Amino acid sequence: MTQTSERRPARARRDRRPLVPVxxxxxxxxxxxxxxxxxxxxxxxxxxxxxxxxxxxxAAAPSLDPTTVQIRVLNATDTAGLAGTVAATMQSRGFVVTEAANDSSPRRGEVTGAGEVRFGPRGAETARYVALFLPGAGSYQDTRADATVDLVIGPEFTELATPEAVAAALTPAASASAAAC
CATH class of the missing domain: 1.20.5 (Single alpha-helices involved in coiled-coils or other helix-helix interfaces)
Known part of the structure; x- marks a missing residue:
């Protein structure tokens, strides 16, 4: 047997279609x-x-007419007469103070810092305004039906904000937000 070696002729290279890369x-x-x-x-x-x-x-801090705002000033500290003093100051600033007394609510022991502003659903806007007068005050929404706001004086209370400080707190809110926007 003899072997013949035949080479197959080389196949001509076909151009591949670029399907996969495409x-x-x-x-x-x-x-x-x-x-x-x-x-x-x-x-x-x-x-x-x-x-x-x-x-x-x-809309964060509304500017209201104090004569339309009814507040109760409550003392949650051991300092006698503090509610009366703060109530007199708030009346001199135009607020309608309906009561000045010691805080007898169950939240008395929970008041920390400068104080607390308590309000119902109808008094939320008023509470934001009243809170400007008590810097560092917390807020607490309860279930009362009216728009009355309680200004509760806390153990770290030193003084109310001055009318100038309140006006300054109201004014830059609009200009700062306008500048940021």
Missing amino acids: MFLLVLALAAVFVWWNVFRTEAAGARADAAACSSAE
Whole structure:
């Protein structure tokens, strides 16, 4: 047996179609479009959130007429006569003080810091205004039906804010929020 070695002729190289690389580039382009769409959508949502924050910052501290605000001044400290002194000061600033007494509520022991402003759902806006007069005061919403606000003097109370400090607290809120917006 004799062997013959025949070489097969080399196949001519065919040009391959670039199907796989084209598909890869297409998928990559779609992914890039999807990412940029999410970025722009997130930026638009952030701009809407900033606009909402600006509008809520403008409404943070309402300026009310003190003669329309009814408050009760309550003393949650051991200092005798403190509620009467603070009530007289608040009356001199135009507030309608309906009562000045010691705090007899169950929350008396929970009052910390300079004090607390207690209010019902109808007195929320009024409470934000009254809180400007007692810097460092906490707030507590209860279930009362009227718009009366309780100004509760706490153990770290030193003095009420001056009318100038309250006016300054009301004025920069609008200008600072306008500058930020």
